[in-house]
Amino acid sequence: MDPAMQNSNPTILNVADLPTRLHPASSRKSGTYRDGILALTLSSLADPTDLALSPYESEESDGDAGLMEEPIDEQEIYDLVSTISDPEHPISLGALAVVSLPDICIRPTLPEVPSSLLRTVTVLITPTITHCSLATVIGLGVRVRLEQSLPPRFRMDVRIKEGTHSTADEVNKQLADKERVAAALENGTLMGVIAKMLETCQ
Amino acid sequence: MSALQTFLLVVDHDKQEAKQIAERIAQDVESKKTTLIEVVQSLSEYINDEDSILRGKAVSYLTAVIKALPPKFLSRQQIQVLTTFFCDRIEDGGAVAGLETLQKLDRFNKPLAEEVALAVFDRLQELQSRSQSQRFQVYQLLNEMMINHRAALHDMGDESLVGIVNLMTGEKDPRNLMLVFSILKVVMVEWDISNHAEALFDSVYNYFPITFRPPPNDPYGITAQDLKDRLQDCISANSLFAPHAFPSLLDKLDSTSPNVKKDALNALIACVKLYDPNTVSKYSITIWETLKFEILNAQEEFLSELSLQVLSSIAQRLSEGITEISDQLPLAVYLQPITKECNEQIREPQQKQAKPAQQILSSVSAASAASFTIIIQTVVAPLLTIYQEADGIAKQRALLDTLGVLFDSAIRVFGDWASRDAEPTLGNPLLEFKDQFSDIFGQALMGVIKEEVSFRTSALKGFLRLSTLRNYFQDNEIGLFVQYLDEILLKEESVGRDDLKREAIAALTEISKYKSRLILDITFPAFVATLPDSDDGSDSGYISTLESLAQISVEKDVFETLVRRLLSKLSILLQKEEPGSVAYPRAILSTILYVMNQRKLDQDPNLELYYDKIVVGLCRSAAAAASGKATNTILNDATVLDILGRLCNVIVKSLPKSKQEEVARNTLSLFASEDGFQEVTSASSPSDNHRRTMILSTYLAASLPRDLKTEPSCIPDSPTLISNVLTHITTLCISETEPATQLALLRYLALWVNKILEKEHLDIATAIFDGLLPPDVQDPKLSPSQIKTIFWLSKGLVLRLAPKTSQILTTLLNLLSSTDEETSTTAARGFALLLRDDEVLSTANFANIRLLSKQRVFSTLIPLISSRIREVNITGTSSSTTTPTPSHIKPSHLTALSGILSTIPPTLVTPELPTLLPLLLQSLDLQTASSQPIRAATLETLAVIIRDNGVPVIEACGHVQSLVTRLLKTAEHAPASGAVNGSRLRADALKCLFLLAQTPASSSDAPAIAKAGRLSPLLPVKNQVLRALRFVLDDPKRDVRKAAVDARGAWLRGVDDAPDDQDE
DSSP: OOSSOOSSSSOOOOOOGOOOOSOOTTHHHHOOTTHHHHHHHHHHSSSTTTSSHHHHHHHHHHTTTTTOOOOOOHHHHHHHHHSSSSSSSSTTTTTSSSSSSGGGGHHHHHHHOOOOOEEEEEEEEEETTTOOTHHHHHHHHHHHHHHHHOTTTTTEEEEOOTTOOHHHHHHHHHHHHHHEEEHHHOOHHHHHHHHHTTTOOO | HHHHHHHHTTTTHHHHHHHHHHHHHHHHHHSSSSSSHHHHHHHHHHHHOHHHHHHHHHHHHHHHHHHHHHOOOSSSSHHHHHHHHHHOOOOOOHHHHHHHHHHHHHTTTTHHHHHHHHHHHHHHHHHHSSSSSHHHHHHHHHHHHHHHHHHHHHHHHHHHHHHHHHTTTTTTOOHHHHEEEEEEEEHHHHSTTTHHHHHHHHHHHTOOOOOOOOOTTTTTOOOOOHHHHEEEHHTSOOOGGHHHHHHHHHHHHOOOOOHHHHHHHHHHHHHHHOOOOOHHHHHHHHHHHHHHEEEEEEEEHHHHHHHHHHHHHHHHTTEEEEEEEOTTTTHHHHHHHHHHHHHHHSSSTBBHHHHHHHHHHHHHHHHHHHHHHHHHHHHHHHHOOOOOHHHSSHHHHHOOOOOOOHHHHHHHHHHHHOOOOOOOSSGGGGGGHHHHHHHHHHHHHHSSOOOOOHHHHHHHHHHHHHHTTTOSOOHHHHHHHHHHHHHHHHHOOOTTOHHHHHHHHHHHHHHHOHHHHIIIIHHHHHHHHHHSSSBBSOOOOOOHHHHHHHHHSSHHHHHHHHHHHHHHHHHHHOOOOSSTTTTTHHHHHHHHHHHHHHSOOOGTHHHHIIIIIIIIIHHHHHHHHHHOOOOSSSSGOOHHHHHHHHHHHHHHHHHOOOHHHHHHHHTTTTTTTTTTOTTTSSSSOOHHHHTTTHHHHHHHHSSSTTTOOOOOTSSSOSSSHHHHHHHHHHHHHHOOOSHHHHHHHHHHHIIIIIIIOOOGHHHHHHHHHHHHHHHHHSOOOOOOOHHHHHHHHHHHHHHHTTTTTHHHHHHHHHHGOOOSHHHHHHHHHHHHHHHSSSSSSSSTTTTOOOTHHHHHHHHHHHHHHHHHHHHHHHHOOOOOOOOOTTTTTHHHHHHHHHHTTTSOOHHHHHGHHHHHHHHHHHHHHSSSSGGGGHHHHHHHHHHHHHHHHHHHHHHHTTHHHHHHHHHHHHHHOOGGTTTTOOOHHHHHHHHHHHHHHOOOOOTTTTTTHHHHHHOOOHHHHHHHHHHHHHTTTOOOSSSHHHHHHHHHHHHHSSSSOOOOHHHH
């Protein structure tokens, strides 16, 4: 890595304020019994040893029976990439606002073919400073994370957000060039950096 | 041959013999058979020999003789002569040891000590070139003299100082260095070193940093840390070292090795703590300038922490003796650049470096009251200005957090409301800002829109800290805060994860510990006022109020008041003709139960009162309700009775023996026999309401200790009577239709046979067990109620390892082979019940649960199940058998297996893995919807096995490929194929895959050699997994996709392609 930091004092957002779906357990039901202390004492009457019906089935029934589809959405993409660490700081891309929810969008790849399942994910990256030479590495990290985590019918489009970087065009060209990306991923040192960035993914 | 000659011959190979020879001569000297002079003279032949080894041996002969003499034997003159002799011969082996012996003697005096020291320093070059062990002897001698004759060495002044330094120059052996450092430390601390400070410092600093690594199996057990500690003691021993120590140590911070930096920082801390404050002051700013960088651009957490410690130690030293603050204080001069830097950084509190700046302020301000005062004076005012001018809530929030950090320091310096130690003499500088803080934090907490949860949480935490701070807020000011908190809890709607409410409750709980009056005066009336008289179904807001009350009622006074208020609410409810929903009384009882569980009831002075009001009073009311004599039906409700039963259980367990005996007499009569209430077990045909009181009775029976002396009137002791009682309960169990009552009856039955029944009467229970089984043992057919009763009865017996346990278990397993599908599948589920922790039949309720019961069940049943399944597999494939096996038999056995496994600790399971794994894999092959519970249980078991043991155990059984294939199949969402994999099942399968790759392939303590060059056993399936998972990433359910992402990530990361870097 560069001996001198590019930006040694970036602004950091409060992690608790970032939009996420990662810890939903307690917020899902907004009724009064959420995780209340009285909940335990109230539910206990159901016979835990009822042999006729195992508790598993009853739980399952409200989950799968309706077969509610939960399509991959922007929030899910955000949750995939926001916990990647910045290569310079041990801080997540989400907290540094390098990636943000409004800058992610999912669109049909072939709008003219409505039946096509192909989707394109666009993630716009906002470097912390306009001359950040690590922008390419960050872009690559985001790309690798998405390629590892999304099904084959998704196409990635990772770009620098317009007007946030001095050499955005060049970086974008690199990120869009499949062969260059592939070549970069053959590079052991670079992959080491990216693996380190992805270590913190949740 | 003379004694000397014999000694010279044997000394090399037989130390013991040599010692004995010397001892004999010593005895002769003592008994005046010979004289010391003769002994010395006998040496003359060898003592001038060319051969230094021979000379050495001769001298050691003399040493050995002296050593063997009693300590008071030698006269002063003799000692003197001998000392001179040894000093002359100091280069000969044995002389140093001789001197060491001599200097221990009482008659050895100061001039002699000086003579010895001079002799050592004189010949130091010769001594330095000796072997390690001989050098060790020299240091040992010196060290002993430091202990016994320090004054003599001290009076030699520079001479001894230079001598010692020269002597140890070039020493490298760790054992010797340990001694050298401790000798030098004495010199550094006690000698006048002003002329030689640098030489002395260099003599030890040359060894910094210590890079010693002890050899494997080091017999001396000296660690690098031991050396580091002694070296550090030397470096920090004398303030005169400061001009050399500080610059050199700060230089070392440029090192690239974190360990070197760590040693340097530790040494700095030691120096700051031990040098004279004036000296520390001189270097304080230089140190800050260097360490600033370490903290603001921290490489490693621990380095920044150590640096912060250095800074706060300096502040501490410079605060010594300060009674009044002024700008000229060395402390103020030191803090000036620090606060300047920090002020700059915290202007932009959201930027990364604001955090370290906060840490600096935090640790330096907590160093002392003086330090805190100076920092507050320079930091708070500008912070408040920035706060007023801040353009966004996020920034304001960060500023509040910064203030919070300072409040924490204030608490560390001035104490909190529980502190009893003396307060610092300096006043708390925060007092000046009290009103401002109260305004700002109050405004931030209550004056912004409700959705700004994290901002308000910061405000709340800050407010709480200020309330905690000793002698800061007055009670009425804290009262205002309490009102805010009440308002948040009572009036505000839930937002998001309800962090704010949670924090508010935590804050009230904290306050109630020390200021319970405020809670009782403000919070209680406000909360209780919102509780309705009854629940008419329109608003269930009372539940969150009760929850809040329960959580803050930890302190004694508050607890008592709460219980009293709630009980009176409840008694009003019980009198009402139309009491509304039972949910309300149930919630009230739950609240009481919750707070009672939180407190140690057995020391509670009101225990008797609770017993009378709750156990006796409410049980009696329940009995009345069961007989139809109550105004309403609250106490007829099973859920209410359940909570009431638990409550009674908690109280009775804390009661004294005499009261418990009273309970024992009334478990079934519910204290109401005088009112004409009949016990359920003796009533002829009790009504539903009547039978339901068994819920209470069961909890009461559970609460009584096993060794409680009971009268025959409540527990029968003749076999016939016992048999009658048990048979009667069993009949009740089987015929009961209401689930809650049935469960209570079943538990009562299990409690009876497990806890109450004496050992010699166990055969009665076994007889009843046999009686429950159908006449056709080969092909049993039973109703679910019967099966349930059989299993609960068995549970009670098996847990105490009754004599016929194995027989019972075998009989139960036979039920699975019934041709009647219902009997088979119901019984299969029963196996999960056998060992499952039950909240009533538990050790807390004095049940008789033997440690080996799980082991016994496991080892009895697993082989049987395994062979039965094998049997079924074989008959299934060969159609020639006479009777085809019904298709439900195999799933039933697998269900039973999964039920048992779910209740067995993994340590028992692992050794049986070779037998179990094939069975588990077969259960994953089931694909029907009804098999989902089995598969889920299997996956759970697999997850535990994998997490605890990693892949190797699976590999050892040779099942990696088949396991992975099945897991992938279970993870698949393929409705078209007919396989039913619920979303939770799919996620569980993915979790197993994740764990496979995540858990280290070989245990981490295995030697590196064994790991190197060995490919991961997962490698052959890696591509298969990655390919398959790519499609699972498209699962319709989000949770499954998440699990797939994690699993795939783990396989990409954790399973190395080939260890090519190790081949080179």
